[in-house]
Amino acid sequence: xxxxxxxxxxxxxxxxxxGELDDSRLVDGITGSRAVYMRRGEPDSMAFGSVQKAPKRIxxxxxxxxSMYTFNRIDGRLRRLQEVAVFLFESFxxxxxxxxxxxxxxxxxxxxxERLVEWGRPxxxxxxxxxxxxxxxxxxxFCYPGDHTxxxxxxxxxxxGRQAADERFVFVVSDADLQRYNIDxxxxxxxx
Numbered sequence: 001x002x003x004x005x006x007x008x009x010x011x012x013x014x015x016x017x018x019g020e021l022d023d024s025r026l027v028d029g030i031t032g033s034r035a036v037y038m039r040r041g042e043p044d045s046m047a048f049g050s051v052q053k054a055p056k057r058i059x060x061x062x063x064x065x066x067s068m069y070t071f072n073r074i075d076g077r078l079r080r081l082q083e084v085a086v087f088l089f090e091s092f093x094x095x096x097x098x099x100x101x102x103x104x105x106x107x108x109x110x111x112x113x114e115r116l117v118e119w120g121r122p123x124x125x126x127x128x129x130x131x132x133x134x135x136x137x138x139x140x141x142f143c144y145p146g147d148h149t150x151x152x153x154x155x156x157x158x159x160x161g162r163q164a165a166d167e168r169f170v171f172v173v174s175d176a177d178l179q180r181y182n183i184d185x186x187x188x189x190x191x192x
Contacts (some may be wrong), residue, residue: 001108013039055100057119057165059156062136063174064105064114065147069140077175078140082133084173085116089129092122096179100165103132104156106174108146111155114139119163147181149174154191 020150021029029036039177062081073079085103092099101122105114117130123129149172176183183190 009068010040010042012038013041050112052166054097054164054166055096055098056167056169057116057160057163058099058101058169058171059160060101060103060105060159061087061152061156061170061172061174062105062116063107063149064136064143065107065175066143066145067175068179069174072140078137081173082136085136086129086133089117089123089132089137093124096120096122100163103134104146105136105150106137106152108138108144108148111148111151113143113148140169146172147176147183149176150183150188150191 011049013019014025014037016037016039017034019037022038024037025033025036026176042184062085064078064081068078068081086105092101101117102115102119103117104112105116114135116135117123123132153172155168156172160168160170179187
């Protein structure tokens with residue numbers, strides 16, 4: 001209720017051509033500017049900095065396939081993916097009202113083989129973040145072979161489209177061997 005009331009609250013509108021003289025614009029007035037007044041009114045809802053009514057929604061589709069686990073010994077790709085996930089968790093902490101995100105893992109087991117983070121339930125503690133990182137590694141170690149990058153991307157786009165949002169983003173991380181799994185890049189472009 002209080003948020004709704006604040007949205008309708010009148011504010012000081014600056015850079016006006018009539019109203020009360022804005023003390024912070026005196027020098028501009030001396031140099032000839034006409035927009036040196038301010039007055040009370042309702043802000044333009046389309047103006048920059050307006051109130052965000054719905055959160056920006058973001059889906060992260062992470063590759064937690066067997067190849068991530070296998071090649072982790074060589075190039076550390078799974079470890080780096082886990083670090084990216086924790087970095088994302090920490091980056092969004094405290095911004096839950098502006099950003100709502102979810103994270104799914106795709107592998108040969110399926111396009112949403114692991115639902116790592118659900119809408120509105122980000123990991124709040126270091127322990128929860130660690131558990132998600134361990135879940136990613138355990139799944140990569142024991143999942144079925146194969147790739148569901150295209151299906152995971154398509155499902156993420158469909159799912160995020162059903163959510164009310166200010167803006168929507170889908171980020172896909174995959175180490176898919178396109179030739180091995182007979183994936184045509186044009187198919188992925190059609191999905192995007």
